Amino acid sequence: MLDDLIRPCEVDRLYCWPAGRAQRLARRGKLPHYVLPNSEIRFRYAEVAALVTPAGPLPPNSVITGDLAETQPPGAGGRP
Numbered sequence: 001m002l003d004d005l006i007r008p009c010e011v012d013r014l015y016c017w018p019a020g021r022a023q024r025l026a027r028r029g030k031l032p033h034y035v036l037p038n039s040e041i042r043f044r045y046a047e048v049a050a051l052v053t054p055a056g057p058l059p060p061n062s063v064i065t066g067d068l069a070e071t072q073p074p075g076a077g078g079r080p
Contacts, residue, residue, distance in 0.1 A: 004044055005034060005042035007041075007042060007043075008022040008026070008043070009022075011031075011043055022041075022043065026041050027041075031047075031051065031052075032048070
């Protein structure tokens with residue numbers, strides 16, 4: 001189950017938001033989220049993606065891992 005959940009900082013990075021925006025939106029009830037027993041917030045990518053449109057294209061050297069884009073240094077196996 002935890003593999004399906006992403007952290008607020010990952011949502012911020014994916015949508016090019018300032019740090020903390022996803023967490024603030026969740027606390028205000030504007031993004032669907034889950035609160036773990038230790039009070040940390042997590043999101044399901046599909047639920048967030050259904051509500052939010054990406055800001056633009058992925059950064060250079062990005063690869064798609066599951067449903068989340070991650071930036072890798074050149075030569076680390078990303079897209080050419």
